[in-house]
Amino acid sequence: MASFPELQPSARVLLGPGPSNVHPRVMKAMLSPVVGHLDPDFVSVMEDIKKLLRMVFQTSNEITFPVSGTGSAGMETALANLIEDGDEVVVGVNGAFGERLADAAGRLGAKVHRVEAPWGQIVETERLESALRAASHPKLVAVVHAETSTGVYQPVEELGELAHRYGALLVLDAVTSLGCVPVEIDRWQIDACYSCTQKGIGAPPGLAPVTFSERAMETVRARKQKCRSWYFDVAMIERYWGPDRLYHHTAPISMNYAIYEALRIVVEEGLEARFKRHAANAAALQAGIQAMGLALAAQPGYRLPQLTAVQVPDGIDDAKVRADLLRMFNLEIGAGLGIFKGKVWRIGLMGESSRRENVMLALNALETVLAAQGMEIARGAALVAADNSYTRAA
Numbered sequence: 001m002a003s004f005p006e007l008q009p010s011a012r013v014l015l016g017p018g019p020s021n022v023h024p025r026v027m028k029a030m031l032s033p034v035v036g037h038l039d040p041d042f043v044s045v046m047e048d049i050k051k052l053l054r055m056v057f058q059t060s061n062e063i064t065f066p067v068s069g070t071g072s073a074g075m076e077t078a079l080a081n082l083i084e085d086g087d088e089v090v091v092g093v094n095g096a097f098g099e100r101l102a103d104a105a106g107r108l109g110a111k112v113h114r115v116e117a118p119w120g121q122i123v124e125t126e127r128l129e130s131a132l133r134a135a136s137h138p139k140l141v142a143v144v145h146a147e148t149s150t151g152v153y154q155p156v157e158e159l160g161e162l163a164h165r166y167g168a169l170l171v172l173d174a175v176t177s178l179g180c181v182p183v184e185i186d187r188w189q190i191d192a193c194y195s196c197t198q199k200g201i202g203a204p205p206g207l208a209p210v211t212f213s214e215r216a217m218e219t220v221r222a223r224k225q226k227c228r229s230w231y232f233d234v235a236m237i238e239r240y241w242g243p244d245r246l247y248h249h250t251a252p253i254s255m256n257y258a259i260y261e262a263l264r265i266v267v268e269e270g271l272e273a274r275f276k277r278h279a280a281n282a283a284a285l286q287a288g289i290q291a292m293g294l295a296l297a298a299q300p301g302y303r304l305p306q307l308t309a310v311q312v313p314d315g316i317d318d319a320k321v322r323a324d325l326l327r328m329f330n331l332e333i334g335a336g337l338g339i340f341k342g343k344v345w346r347i348g349l350m351g352e353s354s355r356r357e358n359v360m361l362a363l364n365a366l367e368t369v370l371a372a373q374g375m376e377i378a379r380g381a382a383l384v385a386a387d388n389s390y391t392r393a394a
């Protein structure tokens, strides 16, 4: 008979595009007893999760809860509930996740107007406005806040107001931004937003926090056709997460324990402190990377703190570098996606993973591995640059 070994995955330093490292308190929470999904003890956890999510999304939206599934499930939820056949939808496409949004909107029957920008650059607000003006009845605009494939930080503060001026809703992909940089749903007038647990929040993958504004819910209630997705129908899920407690599907109990504890940690740290920590560690990493002679893929002024895309230098074997980092330093970084495959590395400093010791480890490890591949590197320069960055920030 075949024998199957006990699971023994290594405890890695996760500096890729997600999952990021999980706080031990979150792992401990997941060991709590599994109870019935309508058990009063679980119902009180559900209520607290909604309150915590409103704090982190900076919203008073009633409809705010974690969808069962990963970040992409949050995307499907936002789009499937707002789009009906033939709706005109404007999508900013400047990387793999903008592509995913456009693809998903098209599958749901939307007529998609793509507003493209080169990978590594933002989608200019004026170009989104032109597309809104050109459309006859734009239903919504969708953009990616943190384009994880390129490291670009999309400005979105004014897009809600802009979309509303054209009678459209604003949908925001905050999968890589929630918990790392400000996501101010109410102040920025965002109508639907989705995220995940495994990037900035510090829990394993498995849930997708979503929030819908009152304006978005009016659109949902005025639908002519039922939502195309049974599983992600927000009106049905709301009757489960809301006071009716009407069974829709079984909430993943242990994952909800995980997001509860992870959000508790986010709120304990404080949003401002958390954003400052992400900014300081990213400044040090990016200073170090550039001191090493490597180039960043995102345009200056619009670089994410939680994800840095680094151009793979000529003559360097992308896959071998990543394999060596894993083997020699127990360190995971991400490969390039789509047209950036083989061209960039993606270094994440998200949530629990955004720590000074991880920045120093990553820089030292990269120097070592690149020097071993014959790249001329002033050894130690990256560490000095990072150190100076921390001194300036202090």
Ligand SMILES: *Cc1c(COP(=O)(O)O)cnc(C)c1O
Residues within 6 Å of the ligand: 018, 070, 071, 072, 073, 097, 144, 146, 147, 148, 173, 175, 176, 196, 205
């Ligand atoms: C990771 C990511 C997604 C997809 O999330 P999954 O949890 O992998 O389904 C969507 N958008 C962005 C910007 C992402 O970084």
